[in-house]
Amino acid sequence: MTKRDEFKAVIDNGNTFKGDSINLGAAMLDGETITNALVKIPLKTMNRHGLIAGATGTGKTKSLQVLAENLSDKGVPVLLMDMKGDLSGLAAASEGHPKIDERHEKIGLPFNASKFPVELLSLSDQDGVRLRATVSEFGPVLFSRILDASDAQSGIISVIFKYCDDNKLPLLDLEDFKKVLQYSTNEGKEELEKDYGRISSASTGAILRKIVELEQQGADIFFGERSFEVKDLKRTDSNGKGYINIIRLTDIQDRPKLFSTFMLSLLAEIYSTFPEQGDSGKPELIIFIDEAHLIFKEASKALHSQIESIVKLIRSKGVGLYFVTQNPTDVPDGVLSQLGLKVQHALRAFTAKDRKAIKLTAENYPISPFYDTADVLTSLGIGEALVSALDEKGRPTPLAATMMRAPMSRMDILTDKEIKTLNEESYLADKYNEVIDRKSANEMLEEKIAKAAEEEAKSKAQAEREELEKEAKKATSRRKTRSRNTTSDTQKAIIKVLTSATVIRGVLGILGKMIK
Template identity: 75%
Template sequence: MSKRDAFFNHITEGNTTKGDYITLGSAMLDGETITNAYVKLPLKTMNRHGLIAGATGTGKTKTLQVLAENLSEKGVPVLLMDIKGDLSGLAKPSPGHEKIDERHAQIGLPFESKAFPVELLTLSEQDGVRLRATISEFGPVLLSRILDLTETQSGIVSVIFKYCDDNKLPLLDLKDFKKILQYCTQEGKAEFQEEYGRISTASTGAILRKLIEIEQQGGDLFFGEKSFEVEDLMRTTRDGKGYINILRLTDIQDRPKLFSTFMLSLLAEIYETLPEQGDSGKPELVLFIDEAHLIFNEASKALLNQIESIVKLIRSKGVGVYFVTQNPTDVPEGVLSQLGLKIQHALRAFTAKDRKAIKLTAQNYPDTEYYDTADILTALGTGEALVSALDEKGRPTPLAATLVRAPMSRMDILTDKELREVIDDSKLVLKYNDTIDRESAYEILNKKIDAAETVKAELEKQEESQKKSRTSTRRSTAQNPLIKVLTSATFIRSVFGIIKKVI
């Protein structure tokens, strides 16, 4: 048997699956595509998380697009973080191209041009469905980790949440939390000390500075109502296609704190909301986090630990999380070890550090007699990737250099007019884009402070009036000699004496 035939059997036997699957492309050997040697990704293990990595311009985004399209086709909803702004084309069919036809002929798959159901979401002032969450939904623990607070400061946050719960003060947005921080050390200081103990102004000042940091990155737009419901990420169309939810983040690259805050709140909300289901036939939801280093570079140790914990646990809810980044080392080892699917596009070895990173990356893949993994990582072309997945029993599939299929949708952005059409057709825009500012802690505390100041002012007014009255009486007595004489004891005695004589 020739090496080529042996390799074909090695790939096809290792990619046998009884359930539903996605065909990513066809395997390659010695730089040549082996037609019909399909590299398959079982839907059953798509909740085991994954990584799409590679240097700039190697095809990471198009691979992400291919996975999103095929998941949607299989009825799996998807959430994409679109940081570069080049994923909106999923809403329109591909115009096709002769090079696409050539690629698919090599793979052995017919090319289909399709559009997919798309929902455009936003955290900022960009057009789209507004994503929000309330301070109360975060809770004291998660909020403290996001703000990277000390143990003492975290304790104060817990006390503030307890006070608000006890006094029915809704914490909805940042102005609510800033107001309660001010109240507990100023107007309500005595009340707090009596019920919950003394609160340090230095600690509340430090917490306030952390809040302002998030506020400056757009947190005032994110925190508030109406809170986005996780169920709205998991919609399907009438014909069974999963919605592809594209979160527009082109203006958020310089605001990593807001991005990591949103991601952590979303993962926590998904974990709390979805029921336990273990490994089913396909995932309930798949998240793709493009430019994943934006989460990890600015994250505190506490935040990293929280992300790692959620990634470990969320799999059992039927949710897959896929990180897209330039280098696998951008993802912490604790998270990297949880990833079942690895799609590695080409890496570039320009420096000694780059070469060392490539050797470390190669060690993350199964051994194979068909490739020198470290060498092939630098030899892959655009749209080619080294793929290692898990089969339906959780075992690694054969390592395969893969010619990845082309996206069925447009590999370009939508025009402004097309974007407006997508947004205007959205039912979720009507549900979430009206700003709600109902009575919450800020308004209630202001009323309480105003009432207290009104009472205080009235008391001061009464006291001042009484003081003036007493002063007026003293002055009038001192200024009237006749009254002074009439009230003197000598005058009274003489008068009574005269009266007695007369009688």
């Protein structure tokens, strides 16, 4: 048996599964494609997460596109983070090309151009289904981690949430939270300290500054109603194809905090609402996170810990996470160790640091008697990748340098007219693009403060009236007293006069008698 035959036998044996699977392409040996030596991924283990990595221009996005298409074909819904704006073409069929036909002839797979059901979603003002979440849905723990709050600040955030729960004050957007925060150290200071303890104004000031920073990255648009229901990510069309939900993120590349905020809230919501599934025949949802380094670049240790925990736990909900980035070192080791599928496109060694990174990357793959992995990593062409997955028993499949199949959909973006048509036909756009501005904590506290001010004004006016009435009574009393005193003096004078007259009359009477 030749080395080529031995290699094909290993690939065929390692890629034979009982259940459904996805064909990625054909294995390569010594730079040549082995026709019909198909490299597959069992659908059953796609909830074990994965990584698509490689230098710029090596074909990462097309590999993501191929995976999304094949998952949709199998009835598995997909969520894509489109950072570069080049994935909308999934909604249109490929125009075909002689080079595509040549590639597929080498692989041994027929090429069938096809389009897929697509929903365009947006975190900002871009056209598409608006994604929002309320502050209440985040909860105090996740909200604190997003703000990178200290222990003391986290305690205050928990108090704010508790106060709002106890007083039925809905925390819908950041304005609501800011209003309650300001209320806690001003008009409502005594009220909150009575029930929840002292709240430091220095800490509330620090929290407020962090919220302002979050607002500057556009989070004020994200927080609010109507909240997006994650169950709407699990839809299939009338033909049984899973919807490919594309989040358009081209305008938030420079706002990593907003991106990581959204991702964490989304993953937390999916984990809390999706039912336990375990290892079933196929996943419930697959999420591809393009430019994954943006999640981790600005994230604190607390956020890293939160992401790692979710990655470990969310697979039991039938959800697979796939990180797409230039270098595996962009992903923390704790997350990287959880990724079952690895599609590694070429890496370039321009510096000593690059060569060291390539050597470390090669150590992440199963040892193969057919490859020097580090050498292969630098010699792969465009649309070629090293692939290692997990078989149906959770064991790594044989490492294979793979000629990747071409996407069945358009390898270009939709036109503005096509995007407009897609959004007009969207069921979700009608549901979520209506802005709801119901009464929440901000308005309720404004009313409470206004009512308290009105009551205080009334109390003050009442006190002033009572004081005036009291003064009036005192004045009346003084007048009566003066009047009584005046009458008494007059009476005394009259009595005195009368008394004097009587005495005089008496004296004169006596004198008269004496004269007679």
